Amino acid sequence: MLLSKTCIYGLRASVLLASKKQGGLEYTTIRELSDELEISFHFLTKVLQKLTKSELLESYKGPNGGVKLARDASSINFMDVVRSIDGDSLIHECALGLPGCGLLKPCPLHDQWSGLKMNIITMMQDITLKDMANNDSTGHLLKNPIQIISGK
Amino acid sequence: MLLSKTCIYGLRASVLLASKKQGGLEYTTIRELSDELEISFHFLTKVLQKLTKSELLESYKGPNGGVKLARDASSINFMDVVRSIDGDSLIHECALGLPGCGLLKPCPLHDQWSGLKMNIITMMQDITLKDMANNDSTGHLLKNPIQIISGK
DNA sequence: GTATATTAAGACTAAATACTCTTAAATATT
């Protein structure tokens, strides 16, 4: 698995926020997010605390509180969330888990893997929360995708 | 982490075998492999049992026994070992861990990720144990790399 | 056949990750 489950939960919640009114710039309760994403409320709370600490989200306690994106969904990318939760092991890690593998002392897979890894990182940096929110036509991330031709 | 530690151990042992005389086609004891790779003997034994069951290795009990490659190192690729140990979750898994993600119901990352994933898989299929054994000039995988200008 | 060398298999333990529950702190409403 490339990303931890914790990280995936953080991503899903961030994209869900981005899909909300005002592009996620107003408070939504974690309860609402956890209900929609079908993730345990308490666990999601912990995950989102990491995003709050790394200032991707802002939180507010009490009635009408919740979490919101700290800045526009188009300026937060996939990689920001990944680094906040999984750290940058993805960036530095050798495919064979060999300590000390690098340009100076490449493992047998280093050259091939660093190229592929760079492509993954570039992709993660290029795609923003807004992109993902707009690209969830199949409702994978958002159980109740944005209604274009709204019903009731 | 893309590959489990178990999988990485299996890869390292396979490459080490491939680097041995006769290209790994004669028996080497697991004890020798575990000593050279500095992996616990018992744990490596378990890992290699998987490779033996999937017929990438052959084992033989008793004195002069051990494990050897079941076929030439140039005909076993990286992917063979990965699939034997980690299964093909790598091939099928959605980057966001979403069940049901696929061509028919792509998640917001599906298109980008499936392209990158294909590159990873292609790389793993293209590189053989022989390639890796030949390409370990820095001795990352093999603690005592093959001596070209042999000492003592 | 007895001792020795080796892999196979299963039970067990440890560590990492995922998840739950309880309590505290902050804010709003009345």
Add this chain to the structure above:
DNA sequence: AATATTTAAGAGTATTTAGTCTTAATATAC
């Protein structure tokens, strides 16, 4: 001030992955 709503934080539990240990099975050599 009292109560309700919400996130924060910490302790605790469960599950998965990694690793260890013991015993069994198989083969060789004497």
